[in-house]
Amino acid sequence: DAGITQSPRYKITETGRQVTLMCHQTWSHSYMFWYRQDLGHGLRLIYYSAAADITDKGEVPDGYVVSRSKTENFPLTLESATRSQTSVYFCASRDRVRGGFGHGTEAFFGQGTRLTVV
Amino acid sequence: AQKVTQAQTEISVVEKEDVTLDCVYETRDTTYYLFWYKQPPSGELVFLIRRNSFDEQNEISGRYSWNFQKSTSSFNFTITASQVVDSAVYFCALSANRGATNKLIFGTGTLLAVQP
Numbered sequence: 326d327a328g329i330t331q332s333p334r335y336k337i338t339e340t341g342r343q344v345t346l347m348c349h350q351t352w353s354h355s356y357m358f359w360y361r362q363d364l365g366h367g368l369r370l371i372y373y374s375a376a377a378d379i380t381d382k383g384e385v386p387d388g389y390v391v392s393r394s395k396t397e398n399f400p401l402t403l404e405s406a407t408r409s410q411t412s413v414y415f416c417a418s419r420d421r422v423r424g425g426f427g428h429g430t431e432a433f434f435g436q437g438t439r440l441t442v443v
Numbered sequence: 444a445q446k447v448t449q450a451q452t453e454i455s456v457v458e459k460e461d462v463t464l465d466c467v468y469e470t471r472d473t474t475y476y477l478f479w480y481k482q483p484p485s486g487e488l489v490f491l492i493r494r495n496s497f498d499e500q501n502e503i504s505g506r507y508s509w510n511f512q513k514s515t516s517s518f519n520f521t522i523t524a525s526q527v528v529d530s531a532v533y534f535c536a537l538s539a540n541r542g543a544t545n546k547l548i549f550g551t552g553t554l555l556a557v558q559p
Contacts, residue, residue, distance in 0.1 A: 356545055367449075367534060367551035375545070383546065415488065419545070429476045429495055429538070432547050434488040 327351045331416050331435035338406050338442055346401045346438050348416030355421040357399040358383075358432065359391065361412040368415065374399055406442045414438045445470045447537050449550035456525055457558050464520040464553045466535030472496075475539035477511065477518040478547070482532040494518060525557045 329350040338344045348357065359371040360383075370383030372391040380391050388410060390402045399418075403410055417432040446469040456462045468477065479491040492502065494511050502509045506523045522529050532552045538545055 358547065360549070365452075365551065368549040370546060370548065373546055413486070417488075417547070419547070429493065431478060431490045431493055433490070437486055 329416060329418050329433050329435045331414075331438050334436060334438060336438060336440045338440070340407060340442055341405050344403045344406055344440070346403075346414055346416075346440070348399045348401070348435060350397055350399075350416075350418040350433075352418065352420065352433075353396055354418035354433075355396070356419045356432075357393065358417040358419075359389070359399070359401045360415045360417065361385065361410075362415060362437075363412050371401065371414075403440075406440075408442050410440065411442045412440060414440060445472075445537055445539055445546070445548050447535050447548055447550035449533075449535055449553050451553045452551070453554045453556070455556045455558065458527060459524050461521060461523050462525050462555065462557075464522075464533050464535075464555065466518045466520065466550060468516050468518065468535070468537045470537060470539045472539035475537060478536040478538070479509065479518075479520050480534045480536060480549075482534065482552070484531070488534070491520075522555075525555075527557050527559050530555060530557045 332347045358373045360368040362368050369385050371389050374380045374393045377393050377396045393399050415437050416435040419430045419432040448467045475496045477494045481489045499511050508521045510519045532554050534552045535550045536547050538547045
């Protein structure tokens, strides 16, 4: 199916464990993003990627690692989960405007992953 | 720095009332885009509108309208004759031409509750 999908939808993990959230898009969009949503903070950018093998930090990158070996995948890894990383995580992608950088295109979001760290 | 401020955390209205959601943004870029997204109780994020910095015309789509004013750095969203189905969190977002990164920066959102 075309679109952007996240897995798992729900995850409970223990403090200190490593966990990876998956994101896959079928449009070959250049840009991909990871956000976390917390009450009172809205959507905060964790990491983003402009293309395969190009990633950069967002507003709240500490404790997270990303990779992008293929255009369609953008996994987010919590190296050693903490309770403060309990959140809803959204992956998004947006296209690059032909001849431009794509800042005018809308972002499409996955369904979200609800992560609880106990 | 880029920033989006949605000062209204929660708004509660009765069905059929008009409601305006405020959005104030900051950017040093002259070329940028503004967006509104809706997040209904089911949790997905739904794109509503995009506006570029060179187009200050107001836009109307059914019961929805948007007022973009560069002079006050605002991009407000009005729902006319609100309905229960409009109950959601609404996010305003900004994307400016910062090299090739194109980050989409969101405000903290406004929770709109429409009571029957």
